[in-house]
């Protein structure tokens with residue numbers, strides 16, 4: 001998607017109809033919305049979501065669309081702690097048929113070619129990769145993809161789905177809980193693909209910054225690293 005198209009799509013607003021929500025883990029919820037036929041996105045992109053069923057301060061947040069277009073539903077998956085923001089409280093109050101507004105989806109965080117790619121998720125940063133893997137599952141494989149899913153609490157979201165995809169394709173999924181192990185896996189991928197690999201990193205901002213620095217210190221050029229830094233964590 002070109003910069004021009006991206007800029008245009010941020011002005012495209014539409015209201016999505018709420019279908020249901022469910023808990024994924026102790027503090028993570030998924031929200032499903034109807035996908036109108038003409039709404040589409042690149043797996044991995046995010047939208048700007050606005051609460052419209054009530055008046056709140058700061059009603060807009062960016063969220064990755066955690067579903068693939070092929071799933072025909074818009075899924076948001078978000079961490080909601082003990083004292084959530086008004087935005088997240090409002091999300092938990094949604095009833096079937098109520099609307100949330102989306103601008104976009106936008107962003108350059110998606111697979112552009114068939115290059116071997118290392119997908120590195122930190123915690124809730126798994127959302128864009130769920131979308132990418134689901135799309136690959138629907139469309140067929142497109143080159144070596146290895147997902148490294150790091151979570152120090154070992155609370156891995158979508159584990160069953162990810163394992164299923166890994167079992168039925170050449171995509172590899174590795175669950176990790178320590179930085180040392182993560183670095184080892186990154187080193188192995190770098191050794192295997194040298195300059196031909198692409199690197200996608202998503203998660204809390206500090207984690208994305210650290211991993212991106214690690215990659216750059218290991219001779220990976222900036223252009224080969226795509227980042228999706230989740231602010232607010």
Ligand SMILES: Cc1cc2nc3c(=O)[nH]c(=O)nc-3n(C[C@H](O)[C@H](O)[C@H](O)COP(=O)(O)OP(=O)(O)OC[C@H]3O[C@@H](n4cnc5c(N)ncnc54)[C@H](O)[C@@H]3O)c2cc1C
Nearest residue numbers: 046061062063064077078079083084085087127230231232
């Ligand atoms: C491109 C992009 C994609 C993203 N995708 C996702 C995604 O898929 N899933 C996801 O979960 N996040 C995602 N995020 C992050 C998301 O946009 C929010 O920033 C994040 O979820 C935090 O939400 P929140 O601000 O509603 O705060 P909360 O998560 O509710 O709270 C964060 C902290 O702020 C405190 N807090 C909340 N409200 C107040 C208040 N009024 N006064 C004082 N303290 C308060 C809370 O106690 C908590 O400690 C993404 C961000 C970007 C930029």
